[in-house]
Structure formats: C-alpha cells, structure tokens
Amino acid sequence: MPVAIVTGASKGFGRALTHALSARGWQLVVDARGAEALKAAGFGSNVTVIPGDVTDPAHREALVGSVSRLDLLVNNASALGPSPLPRLADYPLGDFVDLYETNVVAPLALTQLALPSLTTVDGTIVNVSSDAAVEAYEGWGGYGSSKAALDRLSAVLAVEHPSLRVYAFDPGDMRTDMHQAAFPGEDISDRPEPSAVVPSLLRLLDERPPSGRYTK
Template sequence: MTHRRTAVITGASAGFGRALSRALVQRGWRVIGTARRADRLEQVHAELGAAFLAVPGDITDPEHRARLAAIARDTGSLDLVVNNASRLGPSPLPRLADYPLDELERVYRTNVIAPLAVLQRVLPVLAPDGVVVNISSDAGVEPYPQWGGYGSSKAALDQLTAILGAEHPDLSIYAFDPGDMRTEMHQAAFPDEDISDRPEPETVVPALLRLIEERPKNARYTAADFATRIMR
C-alpha cells in the first residue's frame, strides 16, 4: 500500500496556506491545517474533503500547539511542516520610532516564537526524510521603511531556520520567500493601494512544491530561485 504523505500547514485558511493545502491534497497528500478563523478553515475542509483536517486555533497558544502535535502523531507519520502563519502588525505600518511595543511583541510571538514552538513539538514525529519550510519575506532582508516590525521578525525567523538546518543536517529545513502576493495581509500593508497587479498565491505554489521535491541543501530560497531547476 502506498504511503500517504502528511503535512502540517499553519495559516491554512487563506492566501498562500490555502493554495498550498489545495495543491498538496490534489497530489494525494493529507493536510492538517490550522488557523485562527474556524469558519474559514471549515470552508477549506468543505472544498478539499476528508484529506484536509481542520484544526482551528492560535499557534501562539501552547495548548493548541500540543493538540496539533498530538494529531500529527496520531497520523503515524509526518512528512512536511510549513510554518506559514504570520502577523503583519499595525496597519498602516508604523516607523520603528513609533512602533507600539505591545504590538511588536505580538508580531514576534506569532512570527518567531510560535514557529519554533511548533517545531519543538512536531520534530520528534517528523519522518527521517521530512521537510520543514518556514515562510520568509524579502522584508527580512531589505531595510524597507515602515517594515521594521514584520521585517525584523522575518530576519529572526531566517536565522532561526538556518541554525535549525545546521543542527539537523539529516532533515531538509528551509526558509522560503514567496515574494509579493495578492493576499489580505499584503493589502493590509498597503491599505490605500491597488494590489491587483501582484500574483495570486496559486501561481507561487509550484516553486515551493519544487523545493519540497528537489530538496537542495538547507538554506534560504526565494520563489525566483526555482524558475530553473536547482540541483543539490
């Protein structure tokens, strides 16, 4: 009997997480999807069927992370973890000199602490050839004004991912920058702009699927890196 691969995807109710969930289910995967909006997760379940297991909750909540790990453990084998859930911070985006520190703490709890906490829970049940992908951003590399909160959190996530990759060379651990996309978060970052020229998340998913299948060395990659085939 063919092994059915299983993925955990955070932020699976909309945008890139939903598009990735759909693509994996279409390829025969089982997806354990989590997000805060139970109603939206249920819509994804209604679309994708029994192969999508909706687990509503907040990844900053330790009890929810424990439940997510228990469900992953019960599947018998976990092949992929995608930490996609992110918090943008205040909209419009403030300058760092004016950034509310309580909001900055929330951004870091969601974008840095929670992904590591999820991995601490699920790495023990990840398959020996498992893959971890932490969704990054060019804001973690480029010093864009007003992007200091979100950008610095993604920079921290990139370094965290790099160290995890060095500590677990037997696993495939990546930071992946999908680039600008037409999502609610991107619209919130530019509340007065028309973002209809940004690509739909579905158009970026093939790049991540190629990363998962090709498994180059542990590093940070962008969607553009997979316009041509990457060799190990």
C-alpha cells in the first residue's frame, strides 16, 4: 500500500486529492491548521490526520515521523497573503516574510525531512504551484513570487535527486476559499471545483513523466 503525506488537506484541492488517493487504497497522513475542518473532511480509516501548521518544525517532524515509508509528498498548504492583494509598493514586509515562510521555507523543510524515505523508494514530490508563478498579474507579486521560488526549488531538487519525480503542478483557477479571498466580492462560480482538477495530478502519478512543471 503506497503512503503519502498531503499538507493543507482540510479543504480545496488538498481535501479533494486526499479523498481520491484514499479511494485508490493509499495510506495517507494529512494536516491543516484547523483541527475541526480536518475532522469535518470525512476521511476514511486509511487517513491519519495531524492538525498543525507546516511552519512549525515540531509539526513537520511529527508528520514525517508518523510514517515508516513514504512514496509521495504533496506540498499543498499555502498562504495567499493580505486580501485585497496589495501592490508591491505597498506590500507589508512582515506579511511578505510570513508568506515565504509558508510557501517556500516550510515546503523545503518538510522535503528535507522526507527525502531519506522518498529516495529509498524512488518516490515523488508534488509542489502545488500557480500560474502567478510565471505570469505577472497586478497585486500578485507576493504570492506569485513565492510560487516562482517554489518552482525553482522543484527544478533544482529534480537535478539533485534524479531518481525521484519532482513536479511543480499548476492546478489553475479553482473554486476555493483562497481564490475567493483573492477576488473579494466577486462571483467565482465559473471556476472548476478542485475535484475536477485532481484527475490531472493522478495522471502524473500514474504515468510518472520526467520531473518538471505541469499544468492541469
């Protein structure tokens, strides 16, 4: 039975992916900052929930320490930053640092802990990215640049660990709380549900193409 860690699994894409992998028989360890939201996600008995914040070193240790093997690490937990999205000239620097701590430093720190287990089985790392990592949108300088940094980490990890598959996966716009926060007051009902995007990532996991950046 393959084993995965999925961060940010209480809602949105992380929750949809966890349900899909669970249905395939995977053993999963998942987290999110909200313990109640994790409980309400309705995961099965093959999903272990460990509430916590990925920026907390002790929590990251608990995630990796809870598994005896690891086939897949999905760094999905992310922060958007202030909403409405500020221009870079006005971006609060404290919020900018916090954003990078969540979107860049924490995924790398968790990956460092997971690498010994992942390399044993030639496993897979998925870093959830965004089109804002490659396109310049007004107001998206904080979030977009953090995802661009995560993309670069993914590419370098792939070179340094050629036995692994390392994917920067861009799911596109989705109907999520984070996307709504990026567009406060706007109707985002035309965006697809996260569950509609999950098959694109499952296809990557099944086919194991070369490491790289992939979109849905």
